Amino acid sequence: MNNPPSFQYPTGPRPGETAWLWLVKIVTGPLLVLILALHLTVNHYLGSAHSGLMTYDDIVAYFRNPLIPAIEILFVITVVTHSLVGLRGIVLDLNPPRSVLRLINWGFGLFGLLTIGYGIWLALVIASKST
Amino acid sequence: MPEQWTLTLRLYRQKANEAPRYDTFTLQVNPDEYVLDAVERVWAFHDRSLCFRHACHHSTCGACGMRVNGVEKLTCITPLRAVTQNGAVLTIEPLRNFPIVSDLVVDMGDLYRKMERVNARAVLPVTEAEIEHPASTWNPEDAQYLRLSDCLECGLCISACPVAATTAAYLGPAPLAAIQDQGMRRHPELLPLADSEDGVWRCHSAFECTAVCPSFVDPARRIMDLRRQVVGAKLRQVFGK
Amino acid sequence: MNNQPSSRKLLTWFNPLGRNPGAWAFILNRLTGLGLTFYLFLHLIVLGRLAQGPQAYEEFLELTKSPLVKLGELLVIGAVIYHALNGLRVVLTSFGLGIRQQTQMFYLSVLLALVGTLVFAIRMFAG
Numbered sequence A: 001m002n003n004p005p006s007f008q009y010p011t012g013p014r015p016g017e018t019a020w021l022w023l024v025k026i027v028t029g030p031l032l033v034l035i036l037a038l039h040l041t042v043n044h045y046l047g048s049a050h051s052g053l054m055t056y057d058d059i060v061a062y063f064r065n066p067l068i069p070a071i072e073i074l075f076v077i078t079v080v081t082h083s084l085v086g087l088r089g090i091v092l093d094l095n096p097p098r099s100v101l102r103l104i105n106w107g108f109g110l111f112g113l114l115t116i117g118y119g120i121w122l123a124l125v126i127a128s129k130s131t
Numbered sequence B: 001m002p003e004q005w006t007l008t009l010r011l012y013r014q015k016a017n018e019a020p021r022y023d024t025f026t027l028q029v030n031p032d033e034y035v036l037d038a039v040e041r042v043w044a045f046h047d048r049s050l051c052f053r054h055a056c057h058h059s060t061c062g063a064c065g066m067r068v069n070g071v072e073k074l075t076c077i078t079p080l081r082a083v084t085q086n087g088a089v090l091t092i093e094p095l096r097n098f099p100i101v102s103d104l105v106v107d108m109g110d111l112y113r114k115m116e117r118v119n120a121r122a123v124l125p126v127t128e129a130e131i132e133h134p135a136s137t138w139n140p141e142d143a144q145y146l147r148l149s150d151c152l153e154c155g156l157c158i159s160a161c162p163v164a165a166t167t168a169a170y171l172g173p174a175p176l177a178a179i180q181d182q183g184m185r186r187h188p189e190l191l192p193l194a195d196s197e198d199g200v201w202r203c204h205s206a207f208e209c210t211a212v213c214p215s216f217v218d219p220a221r222r223i224m225d226l227r228r229q230v231v232g233a234k235l236r237q238v239f240g241k
Numbered sequence C: 001m002n003n004q005p006s007s008r009k010l011l012t013w014f015n016p017l018g019r020n021p022g023a024w025a026f027i028l029n030r031l032t033g034l035g036l037t038f039y040l041f042l043h044l045i046v047l048g049r050l051a052q053g054p055q056a057y058e059e060f061l062e063l064t065k066s067p068l069v070k071l072g073e074l075l076v077i078g079a080v081i082y083h084a085l086n087g088l089r090v091v092l093t094s095f096g097l098g099i100r101q102q103t104q105m106f107y108l109s110v111l112l113a114l115v116g117t118l119v120f121a122i123r124m125f126a127g
Ligand code: SF4
Pocket: B150, B151, B152, B153, B154, B155, B156, B157, B158, B173, B174, B177, B209, B212, B213, B214, B215, B217, B218, B219
């Protein structure tokens, strides 16, 4: 039977994912392990949190230390980047048409920036409540 | 009198525009025969319409790849004893991730085109082969001696790869291993192919290719090494050698 | 002749049958990655209550006392530990380190994730 080739080679290399993007994933990964350890210790281990979650007052008290919102902001940037680059990697396994990929690039980029913006705003709002 | 086993072969059958089905054949075999021998016997004595592929019968041509009880095997060197037991049912199916031509025969054109695209070497100087032979024992003039490259282009690795199941564009283990074999430093023209969404970054380290490769390619390790080479080449590009 | 690669076959990614430990690691990594991404955005939305003041947040805290939520949290903890450790395994092997030990590293990741989850479970339900 005449099965058409499912993919025609030669084709041009497609730079949908490159060493740089992969490096972002591989660098944010171990970085996240470190920051997450801090995040978990601070938010779910110390003070009233040792049996679960912190009370509102405790959180606000913790955020008085400027190091805490700094850690949280760093955390939200790396974790959102890592998750969206990872998600995009999964989508790439489905060999999306170029137009869809372009949409995903913009969509994920915008969504990521908005989420990071929201995270930073949240950290700053909580920090401001403590002053 | 050699040992005799009774074996039921359950073969995947599919002809043009027909729905797939499984046919079973019960035969007497010697457990030290190979899976391919049993398939051939079905064709010779039971059903001449059975299609399957082979040539060399000694793990050189790479034509006889099939899935034996779900696992990719080079059937001409897989002893029956290694995959089944007396009285059992042995299921044989075509490789995954290639279009089926007829029964157990798949169209591996995709793989061959990709191997051509990356200029895979069919032979290489013995001095460059990754064999267990201390490099220091070679003399420079030994480079004139060639040996066949390890990859048989049998396609088992493509069939086993979970990523290859969803995108035919992914170069896949064997072609990426062929790029690694040539090296980024000596063949910078291959860098864009390796550093591509269909190249070395599509691999998600399932190590299935290495598990099924019947030769000494170890494609997973080569893909990992190619990653290192690609990152190195990109850094050299940015920082100027 | 449905044997060629197709993006509709994405469920085969998650089929562990007839696969090797390396593929199980990949499957778990993908599942935990998807799960954690979902959780991350849930977490961020829920924490929005902090901005609305103590009242809203304490209400939410009440909710977290239900066993179902606690179970969910345990899942997240297990997923985080596994994804982190297996991620390190992928980083190491990607740079050529420990390729021959990749199976053992996978089993170790699963083991430590289970132990970690158990420790947290004991603290959570006993503490
Ligand atoms: S790398 Fe191994 S499994 Fe893949 S085509 Fe070559 S010999 Fe076959």
